[in-house]
Amino acid sequence: MKQYDEYQKLMRYKYGYYSFIYLISLLGLNYLLGLFFNLQWGATKETEMLIIMFVVVIFFTNISVYHNAYFRKKDDKKVYSWLLLIVGLFSLYTTYQTFLIMLEEIMINGKINEGATRFLSGSLLVSIPITYFIKNKIDKKIEIKEQ
Template sequence: MKQYDEYQKLMRYKYGYYSFIYLISLLALNYILGLFFNFQWGASKETEMLIIMFVVAIFFANISVYHNAYFRKKDDKKGYSWLLLIVGLLGLYTTYQTFLVRPEEIMINGKINEGATQFFSGILFVSIPITYFIKNKIDEKRERKEG
């Protein structure tokens, strides 16, 4: 954390706390759905937990990127963003190929299977650069408006 300034640390702690509350809430909701309504949306409880963790990770990464707290000050943000976009698109393409060849890896009997974690991983990697590029456009527009 030495390479982050005080604002970045504050934002990471703040949204890390929000992410933790979000994680606890989703886990509790999932538990209640299973306990009282006997509802299981994943092929296994482990898959459900993994998907919930991916959703929270996507939330934390994107909110941190939007508040300039994801990348360190000296990082090549644009270069990392392009790299993450390529990795994410490859992950989504691989998920698509898996779905075409063996759809039961993604969905089985109407429930999300373990293959969907690859989809959420791709979404995570794609969402970071998208959020970064949107944030840059908003900042540029705001600077032109003020200047």
């Protein structure tokens, strides 16, 4: 954490706390749905928990990127963003190709299977640069209005 300034540390701790509360809430809701309604939306309970964790990781990562707390102070954010975008798009493309061949990787008997985690990991990688570029556009518009 030495490579982050105080503001970045504060934002990471703040949104880490919010992400933890979000995770506990989603896991509790999933437990209650299974307990009272006997609802299982994933192929296994482990798959359900993995997908919930991916959703929370995507939330934390994007909120950190938006508040300039994801990249370290000395990182070249633009280069990293383009690299993540390329790797994420490649990941989504290979996931798409896999699903064309074996649809049961994503859905099995109407329930989400573990193959969906590949889609979520690709989505995570693509969402980082998208959030970064949107934040830059917003900052530039605010800068222009202030002048």
